[in-house]
Amino acid sequence: MIRSRFLIVAALAANLVLGTITPSAAQQQGAGGPQPVTVTTLEARDVTLTSRLPGRIVASGVAEVRPQVAGIITERLFEEGGRVMAGDPMYRIDAESYEASVAAAEAQVAEARARLRATSKEADRAQELIDRGVVSEQRLEEAISQRDVDAAALKVAEAELRAARIDLDRTTIRAKLSGVVGRSFTTQGALVTASQAEPLAVIRALDPVYVDVTQSAAEILAWRRGSVQSKLDGVDTRVTLQLADGELYTETGEMTAAEPHVNESTGVVTLRMTFANPDGLLLPGMYVQVDMPQRQLKDAILAPQQGVQRNRRGEPVAYVVGAENKVEERALTIAQAQGANWVVTDGLSHGDKLIIEGLQKIAPGAPVAPEEGKATTADSSLQ
Structure with a gap:
């Protein structure tokens, strides 16, 4: 008797609890809703592939100021670190x-x-x-x-x-080159001699400046045989410069000379680029990197780096929104990085909706609710 009463009370309590659950809540517990994600629609375009080469800034002209007669320096006529023109007086000798x-x-x-x-x-x-x-x-x-x-x-x-x-x-020592003069290595009252080993000052021409970079001999052969030029036919072949702080230099340059000699120990050739330097930002000896055009890809995809990851095999993959708003995984072939994007030659197509945010909560085949967004501009590496 007691057992039957207990069963009746338990049944009534269960019915009461079930009665408080609405049909919509039961439906949400049975199946989760689509995961919201941010996507960007990809476009195919022609992309010029570049090669990043390390280099150093070199002054386009250097003149060491030396006396041609002996005597006592009576006067210095220039400001250290200032500009001088060819013919300007710099020192006077007694x-x-x-x-x-x-x-x-x-x-x-x-x-x-x-x-x-x-x-x-x-x-x-x-x-x-x-x-x-x-x-x-x-x-x-x-x-x-x-x-x-x-x-x-x-x-x-x-x-x-x-x-x-x-x-x-x-006895009036004049500048033989227009440019920027450094500090003076002598003072008033010093005795100087004709053609002495130590210069009195050094003048450097800084507009334009040269950038000397090194490139492998194999790539130079391609240039000389014309295969690279044919791949760049009709393309802007000016080179860009990245400074030591990672910023891009505003002026573009061009290759003006190539050393006709291959370094025996490294197998590289020294190339010389010329860059305008109207503001004097580039200084001799400064380390820079030059992006040099190599070839052009037709209908390539620039995929934001934040939307590309690596799978367990270390291969680059991306997730796109496919039919019925379900996630598709794509294996990618990447040519190189350009700024905050990867240049993708296979795996993505024009019009694909690449998922760039919400990647941690999705899986292939999962339904999503895509919302068009904008990729960030900061560079990132494959994860």
């Missing part, structure tokens, strides 16, 4: 001894001219007298010979005067 040399050379020229005038008149008189038959032929020859000797002596004196003036002019 010029008194060189001024005296010019004065002495001018006196020698005057003396030589006086002697030449005298011997020229003597030769003219000798010619008149021999026409009259007064003097011998030998007298005329001696007069002409002395005149020629004095004419040669005048030329020597004039050359010595020119050399003395050149030395005097060199």
